[in-house]
Amino acid sequence: MEISIKQEATCEQELVAIRDSLEILGGKWKLRIMRYLNNHIDEKNTFKKIQREVEGISAKMLSKELRELEINLLVTRTVMDTRPITVNYAMTEYGLSVFPVTETLVEWGLNHREKIK
Amino acid sequence: MEISIKQEATCEQELVAIRDSLEILGGKWKLRIMRYLNNHIDEKNTFKKIQREVEGISAKMLSKELRELEINLLVTRTVMDTRPITVNYAMTEYGLSVFPVTETLVEWGLNHREKIK
DNA sequence: GTAACCAGTAACCATTAGTTAACCGATAAC
DNA sequence: GTTATCGGTTAACTAATGGTTACTGGTTAC
Numbered sequence: 001m002e003i004s005i006k007q008e009a010t011c012e013q014e015l016v017a018i019r020d021s022l023e024i025l026g027g028k029w030k031l032r033i034m035r036y037l038n039n040h041i042d043e044k045n046t047f048k049k050i051q052r053e054v055e056g057i058s059a060k061m062l063s064k065e066l067r068e069l070e071i072n073l074l075v076t077r078t079v080m081d082t083r084p085i086t087v088n089y090a091m092t093e094y095g096l097s098v099f100p101v102t103e104t105l106v107e108w109g110l111n112h113r114e115k116i117k
Numbered sequence: 118m119e120i121s122i123k124q125e126a127t128c129e130q131e132l133v134a135i136r137d138s139l140e141i142l143g144g145k146w147k148l149r150i151m152r153y154l155n156n157h158i159d160e161k162n163t164f165k166k167i168q169r170e171v172e173g174i175s176a177k178m179l180s181k182e183l184r185e186l187e188i189n190l191l192v193t194r195t196v197m198d199t200r201p202i203t204v205n206y207a208m209t210e211y212g213l214s215v216f217p218v219t220e221t222l223v224e225w226g227l228n229h230r231e232k233i234k
Numbered sequence: 235g236t237a238a239c240c241a242g243t244a245a246c247c248a249t250t251a252g253t254t255a256a257c258c259g260a261t262a263a264c
Numbered sequence: 265g266t267t268a269t270c271g272g273t274t275a276a277c278t279a280a281t282g283g284t285t286a287c288t289g290g291t292t293a294c
Contacts (some may be wrong), residue, residue, distance in 0.1 A: 008170075011156040015149050015171065017226030018219060022145065024229065025222075028252075031139070032132050039128040047271050053125075054132065058253065063272060084261055084270045097228065100221040102135060105142075108218055109134030112141065115211070145281080164241050175283065180242060201240045201291055236294090243288080251280070258273075264266085 024072050025101065029057055029065045034074065035102040037091045046086045074098065141189050142218065146174055146182045151191065152219040154208045163203045191215065 025031055032054050037045060051062050066089060069075040074095040078088045142148055149171050154162060168179050183206060186192040191212040195205045 007156070011153065011170070012172075013227075014152055014156070014219075014223045017223045017230070018149050018152060019226070020229060021222040021226035022148070025225075026143070026145070028139065028143070032135050035131055035135060036128065039124070039131070048269080053128070055129075059272060060254090060274090061252065064252095079271095082270095087271060094232070097225065101218075101225055102131075104217040104221045105138040106131045106134045108142075108214065109136070109138035110130075111214065112137060113134070165239085176242065177244095177284090178282065181281095196241095199240090201289095204241060238293080239291085241288100244286085246285090247283085249280105249282075251278100253278075254276090256274085256276105258271100260271105261269085263268080 021101070024068075024074075025098065027065070029054065029061055030069060031098070031102050031105060032057075033062070033065055033069065034091070034095065034098045035106070037075065037089065037095070038099055038102065041091060044080075044086070045089050047089070050089060069095075138218070141191075142215065144182070146171065146178060147186060148215070148219050148222060149174075150179075150182055150186065151208070151212065151215045152223070154192065154206065154212070155216055155219065158208060161197075161203070162206050164206070165203075167206060186212075 025034070033050065036050060036054050047059075047062065047066075050066075051057060051059060054062070057065075066075060066077065070077050073092055076090050076092055078090070080086045080088050142151070150167065153167060153171050164176075164179065164183075167183075168174060168176060171179070174182075183192060183194065187194050190209055193207050193209055195207070197203045197205050
């Protein structure tokens with residue numbers, strides 16, 4: 001009885017945790033952007049470069065998603081003094097903590113593709 | 118050069134894999150439902166019970182999400198011969214493969230809550 | 235006989251998410 | 265002087281998500 005109450009409480013907390021995660025990482029693009037940045041961590045990642053490589057995203061969405069990631073301290077934005085001006089986006093230390101999430105999604109997606117064919 | 122081409126191709130595949138995953142598991146509710154079912158794998162999980170425990174979901178959404186999960190072979194639906202009739206939802210073997218995804222999200226969400234307070 | 239439970243569905247509406255296309259100013263290349 | 269690049273913004277739109285209320289039909293408990 002005590003065990004099952006504890007189990008219920010734990011499950012409830014887990015579901016809240018998933019909700020919290022999805023509030024910040026959910027949607028069509030954020031995890032793809034994070035994965036891209038993770039895979040190009042030592043490079044300059046400009047707005048245009050990200051847009052080219054995260055296939056299908058529009059400037060409007062990219063701009064919005066990057067702003068939200070920045071607000072949540074997962075990404076930094078740096079205006080570079082080049083001609084023409086470029087803006088560099090980079091993962092923060094904290095942003096690196098998202099890696100396991102994208103990793104499991106990559107693995108599940110690859111496996112799923114195998115399965116359905 | 119060859120290495121960077123390979124890296125690019127790999128990254129591209131990874132981003133496609135994430136897109137595929139989110140197509141099936143994305144949205145506000147599916148991963149929460151999957152986690153709930155995972156945590157109650159030996160029990161009868163009726164529609165009403167799931168609705169009570171996945172906090173905030175409406176009958177309409179739960180019905181829609183369960184249908185989609187069923188289509189993708191992650192969940193089974195069984196009408197039980199009880200009075201009144203109940204319907205039991207259960208994870209499939211394949212559904213179990215989603216566990217690592219929910220697990221990383223749970224961990225990230227718990228850690229994030231710690232961090233922002 | 236009336237109220238409640240179960241597993242939904244239908245209709246209607248509001249909000250959010252996401253797309254498309256045009257446009258901005260600054261600068262550089264031709 | 266025209267065109268292109270960069271990092272966006274703006275407006276107008278459609279699609280998806282989600283909420284609310286009411287309803288079904290069969291059954292049981294009071």
